[in-house]
Amino acid sequence: MSAGVLKAEGLSKSYGSKQVLQNLDLTIQPGKIYGLIGRNGAGKTTLLGILTAQNTKDKGEVTYSGQDVWENQAVLDHICFSRELQPTLFSGQNSLKVRHYLHSAAIFYPNWDQAYADRLLEEFQLDPKKKVCQLSKGQMSMVTILIALASRAELTILDEPAAGLDVVMRERFYQLLLDDFAQTGRTFIVSTHIIEEAASVFEQVIILDRGRILENSPTDELIDQFRYVSGAETAVDRVCAGVEVLSRRTVGRHTTAAVRVDPGKLAALEGAEDVDVSPMNLQNVFVALCGHGDEG
Amino acid sequence: MRGTLNDQSLIYLQIARMLEDDILRGVYREEEQVPSTNELARGYNINPATAAKGINLLVTDGILYKKRGIGMFVSKGAEEAVKRKRRDAFYDGYVKPLVKEGASLQLTGQELLDMIRRAIQEGEEA
Numbered sequence: 315m316s317a318g319v320l321k322a323e324g325l326s327k328s329y330g331s332k333q334v335l336q337n338l339d340l341t342i343q344p345g346k347i348y349g350l351i352g353r354n355g356a357g358k359t360t361l362l363g364i365l366t367a368q369n370t371k372d373k374g375e376v377t378y379s380g381q382d383v384w385e386n387q388a389v390l391d392h393i394c395f396s397r398e399l400q401p402t403l404f405s406g407q408n409s410l411k412v413r414h415y416l417h418s419a420a421i422f423y424p425n426w427d428q429a430y431a432d433r434l435l436e437e438f439q440l441d442p443k444k445k446v447c448q449l450s451k452g453q454m455s456m457v458t459i460l461i462a463l464a465s466r467a468e469l470t471i472l473d474e475p476a477a478g479l480d481v482v483m484r485e486r487f488y489q490l491l492l493d494d495f496a497q498t499g500r501t502f503i504v505s506t507h508i509i510e511e512a513a514s515v516f517e518q519v520i521i522l523d524r525g526r527i528l529e530n531s532p533t534d535e536l537i538d539q540f541r542y543v544s545g546a547e548t549a550v551d552r553v554c555a556g557v558e559v560l561s562r563r564t565v566g567r568h569t570t571a572a573v574r575v576d577p578g579k580l581a582a583l584e585g586a587e588d589v590d591v592s593p594m595n596l597q598n599v600f601v602a603l604c605g606h607g608d609e610g
Numbered sequence: 611m612r613g614t615l616n617d618q619s620l621i622y623l624q625i626a627r628m629l630e631d632d633i634l635r636g637v638y639r640e641e642e643q644v645p646s647t648n649e650l651a652r653g654y655n656i657n658p659a660t661a662a663k664g665i666n667l668l669v670t671d672g673i674l675y676k677k678r679g680i681g682m683f684v685s686k687g688a689e690e691a692v693k694r695k696r697r698d699a700f701y702d703g704y705v706k707p708l709v710k711e712g713a714s715l716q717l718t719g720q721e722l723l724d725m726i727r728r729a730i731q732e733g734e735e736a
Binding site: 489496516 | 619620621622648651652654655656657658659660663
């Protein structure tokens with residue numbers, strides 16, 4: 315019943331006195347592309363590391379298909395977490411070569427698709443003989459994308475794959491991701507800070523804020539709960555009475571409020587007199603939920 | 611179909627509207643096949659589930675139907691169905707905001723009607 319379901323319950327993690335994850339629950343259903351978004355330091359990479367048993371946890375449980383992931387190779391065979399490459403290793407430069415990474419991935423992932431890896435290597439024009447410390451930020455991202463896709467793992471996780479890629483390459487990445495997904499229907503979790511261009515790729519979006527899961531919802535259903543209401547301050551106040559207001563900004567006497575409404579109350583809000591009601595995109599929603607007043 | 615998804619409305623609604631536009635313009639005629647979920651997903655870089663949601667909306671409205679094992683097709687009478695749907699939406703989406711904006715500019719009903727008549731006339735002359 316839980317085949318392919320990744321489940322985290324009661325996860326907590328601290329680094330020293332800083333609590334990074336706070337009693338967090340998360341369920342990832344198979345066969346969907348999840349987007350993971352959160353501000354810098356929200357705990358995204360820590361969470362992904364713990365979900366894939368690459369990082370230790372203080373409390374809680376992580377299971378895949380009902381089995382504990384910790385030191386469980388049979389389960390980890392199905393999971394690929396393609397981490398960001400680092401230009402430095404320990405105290406020195408990362409002088410491992412691209413081919414070393416590809417070689418270990420080929421050994422580590424039982425479903426590794428070498429032909430696919432070769433095609434991507436060619437397309438990305440990556441030189442396998444190059445040292446990681448000689449790669450640009452974008453080329454490092456390409457290596458992590460290549461490993462993630464060619465792993466053909468049932469559950470594949472990419473952390474900031476778009477970092478450092480130019481816009482053409484980012485679009486190409488989303489195409490490759492969707493092509494792969496159309497063929498395999500495997501589960502992806504993709505974290506990114508470039509929210510708007512990825513929004514249409516995510517069936518489901520997870521918002522992580524200060525170590526807690528704020529949302530794990532179908533992207534369009536989430537976005538559709540939010541609106542901007544703008545007009546005279548008094549009119550906005552009147553219309554927004556009894557509605558959850560996330561932020562408001564006043565210029566002169568004109569106020570714009572970011573609000574969240576139950577689907578049932580949307581029609582009433584949109585029909586309100588004397589104010590303009592406009593939709594939000596995912597990036598607007600994210601800022602409204604996670605801006606905590608410092609968006610200006 | 612328009613080449614890009616760029617307005618703020620939900621993507622599955624934009625997909626449905628793009629297909630409707632194409633049916634109105636005769637890009638896809640009745641009993642012709644429309645792109646599959648995967649083709650739409652690929653063509654617009656969107657999640658296939660989103661594309662499927664747009665297509666399902668049109669199935670519910672009787673505009674598209676599924677031929678088992680082949681794909682999605684334009685229903686008989688789809689063009690009329692789209693027009694009917696658009697006319698209903700036209701009142702809410704265009705006429706009401708037009709009247710509202712007119713009222714905020716203190717245009718009288720008569721002035722508004724005169725403007726509409728003039729626009730119709732100019733449209734006919736052009």
